Amino acid sequence: MVSPLLLQVRFPEFLTVNEDYELGTMKLPEPPSGLDEMDAKDKELAEHKFEQDKWAKVYEVGSASNNMDAWEALQIPSFLPELFVRCGEVSEEGEISLRACLIEIAAVWNKIGFKGECPLNFGEEDLERHEEQFQKYSNYQKVHEFARGILGTDFESWINPMFDFAAKQKQNKELLEEFVRRSSEFGMTPEEMRRIWPYTDRS
Template structure:
């Protein structure tokens, strides 16, 4: 890369780093992603579910069968990565599986000055609605009225 310098005597020792002006330090759940070549297909079953071909696979034409086989192979590669991550790199696995709304909440907090408060409020409303299913106990620290939720939905859709 040209910005990591190692010792001439011991190449395993880093002696200098340059050009850090574009580096950002973020929580693991914002950095952890599927490797590009292992991106799961749209219908990917997360968790301990083995991917399978569609039930009507035998009735498909040859082009659709080829597409299904390709997506199945892609899903199996992704499943192997997902399961091996859970066993061998559990912190990365947990970071990848943080609910989407928490990632969006973190990002939208930093975008309020550019995009306004509506995306942030939308995330908060989603968390408010799904508080228990997200694993929390007790009540959400703030409650939104039905009229506030409707007004936000109208503004969000504009």
């Protein structure tokens, strides 16, 4: 099935595009500051994020040089194309991400060209409750994205056969322990971090 361009264009699945990634500029991201002062695990995470940002920028710039229509579609605010995607995911993923799109659309209703009064209305209590729920949802997604990116796997735990599987299992255990140690940074307890970790040891 052929979809509109704004739904087709995206960064590759193997890239984690971070919230602070700057779209629209041709300048490569700057290396993280204080890298030499970080401990080994913090440095590994920071370097991974930096590598992902660099590859995302290379992909974005490459799109601009080869297909300007695709590059322009990448600049569309993410909540617009995601609205269509999230509608189809509610039964499996829940309503939090869809509600986030609707809140953003309501906030810029007239700025993006819609006429008349926005039919969506979110009160202060609605927004506060959503913000709390969305933060938990976002932290959950971040943990899973970090795990997939660092371990070089996917949603179903597939590992490239070129990799040493035993080494990946060891890396998974070490990474889990590091995230348990840093669980408060994601608004979780160590027990919650262990419970939501995507790759449990089945050996």
